[in-house]
Amino acid sequence: MNVLNLNESFQDFKELKNIDRETMLAILEDVFRAMIIKRYGSDENFDIIINPDKGDLEIWRNREIVADGEVEDENMEIELAEALKIEDDFEIGEEVSEEIKIEKFGRRNVLAMRQNLVSRILELEKDHIYAKYKERVGDIISGEVYQIWKREMLVIDDEDNELVLPRQNQIPSDYFKKGDTVRAVVAEVDMRNNTPRIILSRTAPEFLERLFEQEVPEVFDGLITIKKIVREPGERAKVAVESYDDRIDPVGACVGMKGARIHSIVRELKNENIDVINFTANEQLLISRALSPAKISSITLDNDNMKADVYLKPDQVSLAIGKGGHNIKLASRLTGFEIDVYRESEAELDDVELEEFSDEIEGWIIDAFKEIGCDTARSVLDLEEEDLAKRTDLEIETIRDVRRILRSEFE
Template identity: 35%
Template sequence: MAITSANQLELLQTAEAVAREKMIEPELVIEAMEDSLARAAKSRYGAEMDIRVKIDRKTGNASFTRVRTVVADEEVENYQAQVTVEQAKPYLDNPQIGDEIIDIVPPVELGRIAAQSAKQVILQRVREAERDRQYEEFKDRAGTIINGVVKREEYGNIIVDVGRGEAILRRNEKIGRESYRPNDRIRAYIKDVRRETRGPQIFLSRTDPQFMAELFKMEVPEIYDGVIEIKAVARDPGSRAKIAVISYDSSIDPVGACVGMRGSRVQAVVGELQGEKIDIIPWNEDQATFLVNALQPAEVSKVVFDEENNKIEVVVPDEQLSLAIGRRGQNVRLASQLTGLDIDILTDEEESKRRQAEFNSRTALFMEALDLDEFFAQLLVAEGFTNLEEVAYVDQGELLTIDGVDGDTAAELQARARDVLEAKNKAALDAARALGVEDSLVEFEGLTPQMLEALAKDGIKTLEDFATCADWELAGGWTTVNGARVKDEGLLEKFEISLEEAQTMVMTARVMLGWVDPTELDGEPEADDTEDDDDDTNKEAGA
């Protein structure tokens, strides 16, 4: 079939019909037609030729042209599509590199094979345009709720019709054992939208904590308006959840607004989440107060916060222990997720026993190291002294506040403490040297003899060895393996070295060795990235 013998307007009508059906721009369809006709022409005139086709957007007339580009002599690679400046002179006045010689060529006739090939090219380009349109439509909707209709189930995954595309709800993103049949209506959270070779992939979730947050935003106008903010969400999908809210209007109770009249608002969310019980908690800037709220309905006696290790100890009455922990640890787990803290729960009795054990161990330490009687050692512990360093280097005035301690006694206590510490330091340094630690590491500022001994036991004996360490290897950290957090003990973690201190020391060692130019540093040392990247494992630095 020759193009010239066909109804030229039919091309435009076909392009418009396809564009309407696929909801894409007609221009994209026409460009696909031009590309398919150009390929057919190349099969007729030669694959190495640069044949271009232009379809008039008003008349539908298709014009075929051969294009040759002017290039430098040494750059000619395709003699059918490229010419030198000298070769172009018969065709162009004063030809320059980059100019094009355009010749009209006769239209081609599309045989059966060529027509089928052209059809496949057009369909492929239309599919690509349709996929791009779908991706552009949904990429900005990630993080929102969408309504759809169940189309089918594949290996436990639900395929959902979301209007102009399909989305997938994986079986691990469904709540509990909920099941769906074709044509069931479903509401889900758009968790991710990815551009892949097989087309845009829209991943839905009903277990994501933000799904519940978005549901509350739909049910509570104050949240939508920004008067109330959802600060944190923790879920055990299908069973229980905790949500922390704060009000920026003192006249509005954030918890009451989320509950609604007779529980109407929260019940609407509970119904969507298959009966999931929801604890609505007032958010508080004070972490201890917030944690007490998060552990509701359990009562809390005392909270001890360890800022350095980002851990918190909660003391509850003996009869409240099971309520604070919850069934299978659910309550404390959700409270930990909500606050972002590692929580240890103790009863009053357990905390009392632990405090007594610490008191006894510190008393024994002072009795043995400082040659004190039990009463005097207990006085030091009662005044808050926990180790020999505090006794040795504290301002003497603090010792004088203890009943029965005068200037001579205070001086003697500090002298004994310093003698013991010096003896321990000498023993640790001798042990480190015996293990082969070199002077370059011994003289490095910031490492105590005990630290040197610990490093030597792990094979770190030179400044070069130390400089190759990662910060988390020294300060400790967490490894996430298949979603579970596993603690990694740092070589110097027991000496309470922080991640920042480890970073500084490692970077200083690298500068001293000439591995790093100090002028290139921006003040703060960068986090070490020497650990291996792994799909299933990643490091979370920090003690």
């Protein structure tokens, strides 16, 4: 046993979790039988006894006793004279069981066998990690930040498995240092170069959904259903919820008393604003709720093209669009409609369509204004020149000429 430290090999198996004893013994026996076949050409007349708890191994070769000089296969047969050296009462035709010491296989074969055993152990471990995390895709896990690189971060779980959190899967305002605890959702699991690669994410909608399940018991128990989640990580998120129990207010339950439940989620997401709305099959009402906190005056739907024209009072337009346009973008993704916002003016009846000025204003300029929701004269005049220039990319001189033409219409 000095040639091969079997205890180390067996210990490698003990450190694996959820590996049943039968699988362990089968792999060990398979590796040793491969060595026997390589040395003797066959393993059918060998018995292998393994005790992994103690690191013990016994290999016994069974051979039939034949008359002296009549051995045709040394692996399967043994001369009577040789058999009598083992035990003095053997007779021709009987079977001899002889223990084969591990050293007899030669150092090179033994080292090759050990390498094969280690490879099988590592392969088994990789398969176990892959299967474990494949079943946990979409679940939140906690890990310790082990190393930080420019494009990704290495995270170690409680079993010392290596997980990867790419930079693009981190919230923009995330900041971690080595040793910090990080929570993320398992986003993807695949095999690369025969090694499992577990990808985490803090930007996926599933991460926010799992956080709601942890913080809101009604969501975890299924009393409240999350219909859809859309996010601009670190900026804003919209969550449509529904309850089939009329006694439960889904929005109130998700927000919690004085916002206690939602605040803990917001903190985890680095102060990401979260709008929780009641889901409804009424498309107009859903769009109106999705554009919260803006108050909608009226909505015109084009179901064929999945477009919605939303009219609001001038002071509500900026609320509907939101900072950086996040509110209207998320509302469009949540509802599935392409939403265009229009100002509603008290003098709307006296307004004039921009198309009426096509003889004075070039068509491509009119199209530029219409793309930002300004399709009437007053909708252009209601906005500041700088705002129009920023949103349309038109020259300031061009915008001033257009406003002069439109203003003359009402004078």
